[in-house]
Amino acid sequence: MGHSKLEVEAGFYDIVETYLNDIRKVIFTYVKDYHMVEDITQEVFLTVFHKLKDFRGESSMKTWILKIAINKSKDYLKSWNYRKVQLTSWLKEEPGANEVERTVMNKLQNHELAETIMKLPLKYREVVILYYYHDFDTNEISFLLNLNVNTVKTRLLRSKDLLKRRFDFNE
Incomplete structure (x- = not known):
């Protein structure tokens, strides 16, 4: 027995309400651009x-x-649009571009650690964010990123080493 259109729409809006903030946070860790977070979030829910x-x-x-x-975030990072935006930003610094990133980072418990995590290469940053901030285990991360579980574990270890070294140099 099928569901009515109203039931389907109500269920969908419940999904949006439940996962909206998590989706925005994950997308931001990839694209680091508040405006693009909203666009990609709409694509995700569509x-x-x-x-x-x-x-x-x-x-x-x-x-x-x-x-x-x-996947939508990674697609965006591979797109010509993203590369064009990066080039344009590099050629003329946009005022306030880092302001959004700073605001988001201030909300995390440890500002210095959060900034360092956001500077990690994407392949390390994504496993750290998913593991420590979203509480996914290595099997779930493996599924999310289409990676071997051992690759996820290796990237977690490597990211810890990178973070330790960066903090040692800052002291």
């Missing part, structure tokens, strides 16, 4: 809306949606 009927429950709803968000 995809979720269209593919919700295909969700088979092989992972949690949160894991499934975060995987979509990560």
